[in-house]
């Protein structure tokens with residue numbers, strides 16, 4: 001029902017005049033104006049020939065963008081600086097990426113959209129669309145070959161050891177993700193801290209830091225895949241929805257540049273339906289959900305969070321070694337947890353925060369909850385609850401929170417257990433298929449663990 005309504009609203013407005021409103025030199029984005037744009041398909045990079053036009057046009061555009069002065073919004077430097085930069089000039093829209101917050105998915109979608117239009121124009125290839133790097137596929141765990149060709153503009157030297165010689169690869173844990181949760185905030189956070197951050201911190205080099213990541217052309221094909229996951233999550237049915245009724249999510253506007261070098265503004269509402277609003281879809285994706293911010297009335301449901309308990313994490317050395325700590329459950333907590341586990345609208349998370357990382361290391365942590373004593377770690381087992389990596393500036397990581405869905409891990413232990421072991425295992429890139437030691441320059445304390453319950457409440461009128 002919900003989807004039919006939003007579709008009708010959309011059709012009613014799409015016949016209106018195509019116009020963009022200019023306000024103080026900034027064009028407000030008008031989704032209707034893009035309907036005339038032919039639709040583009042973002043293709044899977046796997047198996048694409050190095051001489052595929054998509055890759056040739058990408059390389060051609062990067063070469064041309066690198067010749068433009070840094071002050072030109074279409075230059076490679078300026079485009080990367082919108083995401084992040086170490087330069088001290090403060091030009092419009094520089095350093096505006098969003099991580100560790102709920103704009104992660106929408107902000108990066110907008111960024112890719114305008115970047116793609118710029119490439120299209122500079123490469124003079126109206127059919128161009130960003131490919132995506134589908135590393136979940138076991139045959140795509142190495143850096144894609146066209147990005148390793150040192151004669152190509154798709155290459156950068158500054159990557160972690162062995163990525164450019166093709167012997168480094170991502171592990172199954174790095175690229176593990178789940179789209180089962182219905183809460184937008186939770187899934188946006190899990191994708192961001194997990195597979196998204198893991199690929200950044202494994203490839204490392206420029207990709208390892210927000211201030212430099214978008215200088216590496218692989219950034220955009222990585223994010224194309226992350227953006228695809230947003231579509232896939234939504235496409236699972238009407239229970240998977242963006243926070244459409246939440247003003248703090250839908251109202252803020254973000255600034256980018258169009259292919260003519262003019263500033264444009266967009267809000268999350270402008271990027272809900274990739275095909276209809278932005279003119280693109282992903283190769284092989286299911287039909288896109290048709291959500292709209294035009295919906296009236298209150299939200300059909302809301303998610304609320306409650307902290308059940310909190311523990312300081314002390315006396316652990318956060319280095320390149322595996323480490324563990326324990327959380328002790330009182331009888332009252334055990335009862336509360338048992339109730340959460342049988343309540344189908346409640347979800348139990350372990351949260352780690354109060355991060356102190358001046359120099360976020362190039363590694364990924366796999367997290368295990370409730371693994372008994374010396375049991376060996378098994379990423380296929382119930383105690384594996386996910387991965388995280390510290391992708392962000394030290395300023396950002398101070399506010400970073402990492403959450404892990406632990407319903408199954410706790411259920412597997414039995415709710416009578418009073419002591420829950422949490423194990424964190426750091427890992428570097430696989431080299432020739434073998435694990436390599438993680439590289440930590442200074443210890444990375446994460447000082448607090450919390451148990452959080454998220455409750456989905458369905459509102460009466462629905």
Ligand code: C2O
Pocket residue numbers: 083097098099108196200210213223
């Ligand atoms: Cu804003 Cu993957 O980064």
